[in-house]
Amino acid sequence: MLAKTAHGFGTKFVRHSPNPGARHRKRRLERDTKPEPNPRDGGSTGGRGRSLEHEYGGLERAPSGASRRRDGAFTPGPTQTRAMRDPDGLIARAGVRGDPDRDQHFLVDDRVLDRLPTYLTEIDADTSHLLEIGGGTGALTDRLLAIADEVTVVERDRKLAAFLEAEFADEIDAGRLTVIEGDALEVALPDFTASVSNLPYGVSSEITFRLLPEQRPLVLMFQQEFAERMVAQPGTSEYGRLSVSTQHYADAELVESIPKEAFSPPPAVQSAVVRLEPRAPDYEVDDEAFFLRFVKALFTQRRKTIRNAIRNTAHISGLEAPDAVVEAADDDVLQKRADAMSPAAFAALAQLALDVGEPGEGQ
Numbered sequence: 001m002l003a004k005t006a007h008g009f010g011t012k013f014v015r016h017s018p019n020p021g022a023r024h025r026k027r028r029l030e031r032d033t034k035p036e037p038n039p040r041d042g043g044s045t046g047g048r049g050r051s052l053e054h055e056y057g058g059l060e061r062a063p064s065g066a067s068r069r070r071d072g073a074f075t076p077g078p079t080q081t082r083a084m085r086d087p088d089g090l091i092a093r094a095g096v097r098g099d100p101d102r103d104q105h106f107l108v109d110d111r112v113l114d115r116l117p118t119y120l121t122e123i124d125a126d127t128s129h130l131l132e133i134g135g136g137t138g139a140l141t142d143r144l145l146a147i148a149d150e151v152t153v154v155e156r157d158r159k160l161a162a163f164l165e166a167e168f169a170d171e172i173d174a175g176r177l178t179v180i181e182g183d184a185l186e187v188a189l190p191d192f193t194a195s196v197s198n199l200p201y202g203v204s205s206e207i208t209f210r211l212l213p214e215q216r217p218l219v220l221m222f223q224q225e226f227a228e229r230m231v232a233q234p235g236t237s238e239y240g241r242l243s244v245s246t247q248h249y250a251d252a253e254l255v256e257s258i259p260k261e262a263f264s265p266p267p268a269v270q271s272a273v274v275r276l277e278p279r280a281p282d283y284e285v286d287d288e289a290f291f292l293r294f295v296k297a298l299f300t301q302r303r304k305t306i307r308n309a310i311r312n313t314a315h316i317s318g319l320e321a322p323d324a325v326v327e328a329a330d331d332d333v334l335q336k337r338a339d340a341m342s343p344a345a346f347a348a349l350a351q352l353a354l355d356v357g358e359p360g361e362g363q
């Protein structure tokens with residue numbers, strides 16, 4: 001089974017084993033490599049030790065904490081010197097049920113949890129100060145503490161923030177964890193080096209566009225369809241304003257699709273992990289805010305030619321003289337539709353619009 005990546009199609013982790021014997025062997029291998037239990041989990045070997053294989057029919061197994069690269073090889077994960085907290089144990093200790101109305105879908109699959117930080121380590125990201133948006137009951141927080149010097153977690157739910165403070169009291173006392181209770185769209189963010197977060201889906205776009213300008217590596221979980229639009233290339237039906245705005249800041253790669261059953265409670269749709277590696281775009285624009293507004297404007301008319309879209313969307317782009325832009329632009333460009341324009345082509349047109357189109361405020 002294949003999953004989409006920014007560059008085409010790559011190997012997906014989730015696989016159905018055609019051979020039940022192989023599945024048993026994989027389970028045995030998993031038991032043999034399980035680390036010592038975390039004492040906080042009451043001596044269990046990781047609670048239900050929930051496995052994707054068991055829950056939804058088979059997952060190609062990577063060594064604990066390791067991840068699989070697009071070429072199929074396993075990349076070693078961070079060295080784990082202690083057992084990770086069991087996600088089910090954390091939920092039980094917190095005494096909560098995830099509330100979907102508050103974007104609370106807790107990750108309960110150990111192997112997905114173990115893999116998420118490796119998407120940072122395999123690109124050698126600086127993991128000295130990791131930021132997590134939406135800490136929940138701390139299953140991912142625990143994995144981030146295993147690879148970071150310092151972690152800051154933002155959690156809006158008062159009860160969950162209080163639980164994190166109690167559960168991770170030792171790490172807080174050691175100066176390794178800071179819990180910020182508040183809305184990730186409003187609180188002051190620390191000077192983090194990278195972020196790994198299972199985002200609250202209701203505000204995932206707003207949070208992402210708060211983080212992207214910080215120019216730090218990000219490993220973020222989204223709804224699958226949203227993730228596909230972020231990484232989409234020109235000429236595809238998924239390509240749009242979200243793709244251009246995301247790729248303005250970073251190289252975006254869909255690294256893993258995650259079934260609903262990996263969460264408690266399961267969300268309505270499948271999820272996907274996107275890795276965002278910051279870099280400067282391969283084009284220049286004098287006014288970034290205008291560029292992003294212009295792209296937004298033109299995509300509101302994605303079925304029209306660029307010629308008509310420039311004229312019809314001046315109230316959004318803020319151009320006082322859209323006709324002057326149409327007159328100055330190449331015919332080749334004017335005949336295209338927005339979904340055929342590369343980010344660099346948008347940038348060149350935006351620069352022309354800045355030069356001759358008398359940009360004002362816009363929306």
Ligand SMILES: C[S@@+](CC[C@H](N)C(=O)[O-])C[C@H]1O[C@@H](n2cnc3c(N)ncnc32)[C@H](O)[C@@H]1O
Binds near residue numbers: 108
């Ligand atoms: C999808 S859950 C992820 C929880 C945990 N990291 C995990 O993977 O199991 C999202 C978390 O974000 C919290 N949350 C929702 N909206 C938030 C906001 N605006 N700012 C900060 N946290 C928020 C929810 O309470 C929930 O704990």
